[in-house]
Amino acid sequence: MEGPMHTLFDASTLHTSSDRCLKPFLSDSVSVERMPKVTSTRRAAAWVAAIVAKLSAHADPKRAAGATRFFKADLPDHYGYGDRFLGVTNPELHAIVKTHRLDTELHHNPEATILSLLPSPYNERRMLALLFLVTVFDAALKRKDATRCEWCFRTYLSAVPKHVNNWNLVDGSAYYIVGPYLHQFSSKQDARQTLHGLAKSSNLWNRRVAVVSTLHWIRNGDTSHTFSLCKDLLGDPEDLMHKACGWMLREAGKREDAALRTFLQQHATAMPRTMLRYSIEKFPESERKAILAASKADRL
Numbered sequence: 001m002e003g004p005m006h007t008l009f010d011a012s013t014l015h016t017s018s019d020r021c022l023k024p025f026l027s028d029s030v031s032v033e034r035m036p037k038v039t040s041t042r043r044a045a046a047w048v049a050a051i052v053a054k055l056s057a058h059a060d061p062k063r064a065a066g067a068t069r070f071f072k073a074d075l076p077d078h079y080g081y082g083d084r085f086l087g088v089t090n091p092e093l094h095a096i097v098k099t100h101r102l103d104t105e106l107h108h109n110p111e112a113t114i115l116s117l118l119p120s121p122y123n124e125r126r127m128l129a130l131l132f133l134v135t136v137f138d139a140a141l142k143r144k145d146a147t148r149c150e151w152c153f154r155t156y157l158s159a160v161p162k163h164v165n166n167w168n169l170v171d172g173s174a175y176y177i178v179g180p181y182l183h184q185f186s187s188k189q190d191a192r193q194t195l196h197g198l199a200k201s202s203n204l205w206n207r208r209v210a211v212v213s214t215l216h217w218i219r220n221g222d223t224s225h226t227f228s229l230c231k232d233l234l235g236d237p238e239d240l241m242h243k244a245c246g247w248m249l250r251e252a253g254k255r256e257d258a259a260l261r262t263f264l265q266q267h268a269t270a271m272p273r274t275m276l277r278y279s280i281e282k283f284p285e286s287e288r289k290a291i292l293a294a295s296k297a298d299r300l
């Protein structure tokens with residue numbers, strides 16, 4: 001079992017100009033020592049042991065093999081290569097989170113538990129750590145505990161991309177932590193700077209975190225971050241980014257249909273095909289076909 005004091009992030013590892021722009025938003029290291037009033041790490045280790053035992057009890061080799069194929073974890077040069085799976089379903093993971101309720105802070109150390117679970121080769125264990133992190137963050141946000149909220153936010157960004165390194169992990173957590181934290185504790189300009197810093201990263205998962213995080217603003221009636229980021233990411237080479245941007249554009253269009261149509265009028269010919277298809281998925285079929293045909297003709 002990994003030690004609960006595991007350091008997730010070292011700012012000195014940032015190696016490109018686009019990644020270095022994130023340094024103001026990340027701590028030099030993240031550990032439970034940075035959090036006040038934590039309980040015994042021995043007690044946290046017992047919680048981790050119980051949680052890991054539950055994961056093992058739900059493991060299914062057949063489902064694990066299917067997940068390996070689905071996430072292309074067995075194919076070199078693909079985004080998920082090397083990821084490992086236990087074969088635990090999302091409902092089973094959520095049931096474990098509900099049972100252990102780290103957000104109540106009763107007789108354990110939630111920070112140490114999360115930091116012990118994150119550094120794992122198994123996707124489901126990392127996902128479980130992130131689900132716990134979300135519950136702790138959400139509880140802290142409701143209590144207006146800025147210190148713990150900041151710890152959760154910095155822990156999350158520090159875990160990308162080493163531990164938050166698949167699309168299911170990003171999509172199940174970024175919207176619940178990065179978006180709410182920046183919305184609550186940053187000015188709109190500072191939030192924009194952070195999101196665009198992530199979007200300029202050389203790493204795929206940082207960029208996906210940026211885009212998916214904008215779902216929080218969309219659901220609070222602000223689509224500006226989404227359109228701004230998607231415009232900047234039109235030339236992104238990764239199909240997973242095309243899908244993420246198309247998904248967020250579609251969500252933005254549910255709130256502001258006219259704004260999405262304006263975006264499409266200005267950028268449809270420059271949009272990767274997948275991004276365009278995802279963004280207009282809810283349009284009437286005849287309109288979708290017309291937009292795709294016009295976009296294809298303009299590219300010729």
